[in-house]
Amino acid sequence: MNQFIYKAPYEENGKTVLEVNILPSTYCTFNCIYCPIDRREERHQTDEIQNFGDVSEALKDLLRRMDESGADEVFLNAHGESLLHDGLGRIIDAVHEKGASVRLLSNGYLLDDPRYRDLADRCESVIGELKNATEEGFQKTQRPLPGYTLDSYISHLKNFRRQYRGHFIFEVSIIKGYTDSEKALSFLESVVCDLHPDELSVVPIDAPFRKVLGVEEDKLRRFEARLRKACGMPEI
Secondary structure: OOOEEEOEEEEEOOOEEEEOOOOEEEEEOOOOOOOOOOOOOOOEEEOOEOOOOHHHHHHHHHHHHHHHHHHOEEEOOOEEHHHHHHHHHHHHHHHHHHOOOOEEOOOOOHHHHHHHHHHOOOOOOOEEEOOOOOOOHHHHHHHHOOOOHHHHHHHHHHHHHHOOOOOOEEEEEEEEEEEEOOOHHHHHHHHHHHHOEEEEEEEOOOOOHHHHHHOOOHHHHHHHHHHHHHHOOOOO
16 A cells, blocks of 8 residues: 545644545445445445555655644544554554654444554544444444444443543434434433543534434534533533
């Protein structure tokens, strides 16, 4: 693999962020019906580490881009699950050698597996996410690998959170018909309370799907206020 895929550097919370996709195509444990990645892109559903070949040239390019942008943080936001890249450890080390921090986005299902947990532990920030409040909804919309369950998903997130010493960000999607009821909100409150994230992000479904699965802005903000209260966070 000779090159990663980048977004233009941007400023966030006083830091220059370089956002990078380290996967050559989509590799993920899920096959979500609302995945924002173009369906024409090749997809691989797996929970096994993938060998993408020598990443030496890609790392040189990453370090060059970090120098040019003055990046304070590298955000690993892949088309799929970055933890599946067999070169992730080298990538994290290279960023740290430049004195920058690493933020990792993961759907979270693999974070209880020692192979993946140890990699996530080396990142200064980790983002986990939740898009369902029932087993039926999880299986229908996220279409996980066989044997995956919502209970296990949440258990993996909790187990990771208990031992992680970095900045844990939890992203909850409010989706019409799946996480927008009072019953779903009560379930989400209990999960958020147990996880007690350092940062909570409550978001709508991605833009291409909002016409069918989106919720009203006032409901989104009301759910956000309830969830923040559940984990003792101040209102925003």
